Amino acid sequence: MSKVVNKTIPIERAFKEWRKDPDYVREFKSLEDEFALAQLFISARGAAGLTQQELAEKMKTSQAYIARLESGREKPSTRTLNRFAKATGHRVVIEFEPVA
DSSP: OOOOOOOOOOHHHHHHHHTTOHHHHHHHHHTHHHHHHHHHHHHHHHHHTOOHHHHHHHHTSOHHHHHHHHHTOSOOOHHHHHHHHHHHTOOOOOOOOOOO
C-alpha cells in the first residue's frame, strides 16, 4: 500500500510565513481600506436580511455586481454607495480621519 503525501500547506502556516515578508505586509496594508469597505457591504446586506440576488433586484443591477462589491474587486461610486445604502435601509456617512 502506498503512502498518501499531502502537498498542501495549512493556511495559517502560509499566512505566518507571508507576514514575515515586508513586500507582502506593505501590499496587504495597501488593501486594508478595500477590505474594510467590502466588509461594510457584507454587514449591511446581512443586517437587511437580503441575499445578493434580492439586493441586486432592489438596486436594479446583477447579483454578480453585488458579489464584486462584496469581494472588494469593484470600487463603487458615491451614487452606488447611496443606492446600496437605500436598498439595505442605511445611509451613507463619509468621514476623513487623520493618519495615525
